[in-house]
Each structure stands twice: as structure tokens, then as C-alpha cells.
Amino acid sequence: MFAKIEEYLKYIGAVLLALVTTFSSLLGINPSGIPEEAAAEDTLCLTIAAISDTHVTDTLGAPFLATAMNDISSKDLDTDVLIVAGDCTDNGNTENWETFTSTVAKCTVKNKIIALGNHDTWTSYDSPHEYEEALALYLQYGNAIMGTSFTTPWFTREISGYTFIVLAQESSSVACDISDEQLDWADAQLAAAAAKGPNKPIFVILHQPLNHTHAVGNNEGSNGFNDEAQSEKLQAILNKYENVFYLNGHQHYGLNEDDDFPIPGFRTVERIGENAVSVNLPSFARGSYVFGGDPLIGDGLIINVYADRVELLGRNFIMHGWLDDFSVTVPLKTAVAE
Numbered sequence: 001m002f003a004k005i006e007e008y009l010k011y012i013g014a015v016l017l018a019l020v021t022t023f024s025s026l027l028g029i030n031p032s033g034i035p036e037e038a039a040a041e042d043t044l045c046l047t048i049a050a051i052s053d054t055h056v057t058d059t060l061g062a063p064f065l066a067t068a069m070n071d072i073s074s075k076d077l078d079t080d081v082l083i084v085a086g087d088c089t090d091n092g093n094t095e096n097w098e099t100f101t102s103t104v105a106k107c108t109v110k111n112k113i114i115a116l117g118n119h120d121t122w123t124s125y126d127s128p129h130e131y132e133e134a135l136a137l138y139l140q141y142g143n144a145i146m147g148t149s150f151t152t153p154w155f156t157r158e159i160s161g162y163t164f165i166v167l168a169q170e171s172s173s174v175a176c177d178i179s180d181e182q183l184d185w186a187d188a189q190l191a192a193a194a195a196k197g198p199n200k201p202i203f204v205i206l207h208q209p210l211n212h213t214h215a216v217g218n219n220e221g222s223n224g225f226n227d228e229a230q231s232e233k234l235q236a237i238l239n240k241y242e243n244v245f246y247l248n249g250h251q252h253y254g255l256n257e258d259d260d261f262p263i264p265g266f267r268t269v270e271r272i273g274e275n276a277v278s279v280n281l282p283s284f285a286r287g288s289y290v291f292g293g294d295p296l297i298g299d300g301l302i303i304n305v306y307a308d309r310v311e312l313l314g315r316n317f318i319m320h321g322w323l324d325d326f327s328v329t330v331p332l333k334t335a336v337a338e
Contacts, residue, residue: 044304046160047078049109051300051317052085052207052249053283055119058095061285062103068284068298068317069107077302081159082109085249085281086117086207092134093123097141104145113164114142116153117207117250121172129172154182156189162305163193167206167234174222176208178230187237194241199334201243201310209248210235214280215266216251223251239273242333245303245310246276252283255299255314255326269312269328277330279312299323308332 049072054065072079084104089096104112121134135153143149146157153168167186171177186204193202209216211224211231218228225231238244255268272278282299298318304311314326 042306042308044306046080046162046305048081048083048203048303048305049077049079049300049315049317050083050085050247050279050281050303051284052281053087053117053252053285054084054100055087055090055283055285056096056100056103057090058099061090062099064285064297064318065100065103066106068300069104071315071317071320073106073108074320079109079302081111081113081164082107083113083164083203083205083247084115085205085247086115087119087249087283088114088117089120091122091125092120092137094137097137101141101145111157111159112146113157113166113205114145115166115205115207116142116168118169118172118174118176121169131170131172134172154185156193161197162200163189163197163202165189165193165202165204167204169207173226175219175224175226176206176230177226178206178234180233183230183233183237186234187240190237190241190244198242199307199332201245201305201332202241203245203247204238205247206234207248208250209280210246210272210278213270213272213278214248214251214253214268215263235272235276238276240275242275244276245330246272246278247281248278249281249283251280252286253280254282255301255323257326257328268326269330275333284317308334 051068054061056062056065071077072082088100116138120138121131122129123134138153139150155166157164165186167178167182169176170179170182190202209224211219211228216224219225238246253263253266256266257268268280270278281301284300285297287297296316296319298316300315300317302313302315304313309332310330312328314323315321316323
């Protein structure tokens, strides 16, 4: 019975995808391979495909995510790194992880970074949740996807000379709980990365946004950190080093770079101090129309890294098209020769 239901769902998904493709031009999606903003003649150093909140179950989400993996693998994008910034699964049990893992395996991008989200810390919707049980599954499947052998959900990856620092919550709370031990570790990792490449961006990934960023407020609605002091400490650490980009998901807000937005004070990309930039990724699976995004699922970012700047371009990975109304460029601070 369940197999038949899954086949019906896949069929419905395929029909919906075909219908949406037909009307994509009406929704501000440009299916061309390279957007005008990314056609600069100077050298492109790194291309990152960043998505979040895929919320895969054992019956739902996989066909759409598979379509996105094909897009991210395409020669047009020439992606170097795939980031999934948490809530990979809707309910982090074995069945969900099996589906997510087999689907992401369709992506031919060599470097993959899989972060832990609050949904990934639950093995059922019943509470209390068993964090250690869920963490073991995340490490098992996350390592299999990334080709790594990490023993904690916080780790560092060096890819093509760029540093990616992944942080993780340490409880099954919706909001983030993070220990001083992990924060001190992050500080040391950032210091090492800054010393190795003073002009290069450093990417820090954590599922939840910092408090008082992206219209979160003081953790209103469990969107940020449970402990205000933890959020403040992490933000201070991030701002000790130049060219830090903090990538989070969790809120399911749409891509936005203008003041005209239903959530007062929300922008996808915002400075959170003198040095750090925070980037709020939309939900890939849940859509974000009511929060100002487009009415489709499948949104994320292509992040192009150049020697002097980072470009963040909106893309719908299911439609294989650029979101014409989202493009943000962040200049990099460069060391001045004495």
C-alpha cells in the first residue's frame, strides 16, 4: 500500500513540476545558464550551491530534491561545493536519512557539507526526543555523504583553499543550544583560517540564525538561540575575523534584498558587525511565499567567490532558473600592504 502511495506522490510531483515549468517565466525565473551578474571576466575562484530545510521523509520530497541535485551537478553551474544547512530530514530517523542520502548521492559535486538541524535531532515527533540517538544517525549518514569520519556534528572542512566551519546545536530544542566548549573551538578554527588566508572569505554554517538578526528578535518563536549570551558570544567571535560569512536556515523566509517585505526588518543578507555577514537561506522544501519569497519550492543560493567579492545569486534549483529579483554582492576586505 505504502509503495503505491509513494508512486502516486511521485506522479503528482512530476505533474506539478511540469505545470510550474510551463509558467516559470511568469514567476520571475530565468532559465538561462548564467545570470548577467555572474558573467564578469575576472577569475571565479569558487562556486557554492547552498540550500537548507529540505525536510525529506521516506515518502515526500525526494523527487524534487533529486531534480535539484541534477541542476547543481550541471556543467552550467560548475559547482564546487554543495551545502545543506540543516533540517535535511523532517524527522531524523533511519528511513528519512536513507531517502535523503540516496537522493543527495545523485549530485556529482565532489565536496558536500551536511549540517545538523533541529528536525535532524528528532527520531520521532513524540517528545522528549533522544538527542544522542538522532546524533548517531546524523553522523552515520552525514559522514557517508561527505566521505568523512567526524565524531562530532561540529567540524572544519578545507576545500580549494577555503575554510568551512560547521557548528551544531547540542540538544533537541527547536532553538539552538551550544556549549562554551564548542564556541571556543569555533574561535580557534576561525583564527587558524584567518591566519592561512587573510583575504579569503570564511564560511560558518549553523542551522539557526543568531538572535536579533533577520528579524528574529530575542528568540521570538524559537527561531534563534535559547540563551541570549550564547548568541552574543558567537556573534562577537565571528566579528573578530574579517570576511566571515555566517550561513543559516531554519526560518523559512524568502529571499529578499529590499525594504518591501512582510516581515519588518528582514533581509536575506545583512551585516552583523564590522566584519561578519549573515546569510539567511530559504526553505528548499516548504516554500516561503507568505514570507516574501516566490511561491515555489526549490529556492536556494549560488554563492560565487572572487578575489575581491562574494556574489549571492537567487536560484530555483527545481526550475533550473535564476530568480531575477535577488542578487547581492559583498565586497571582501583585503589586507593593505605596509
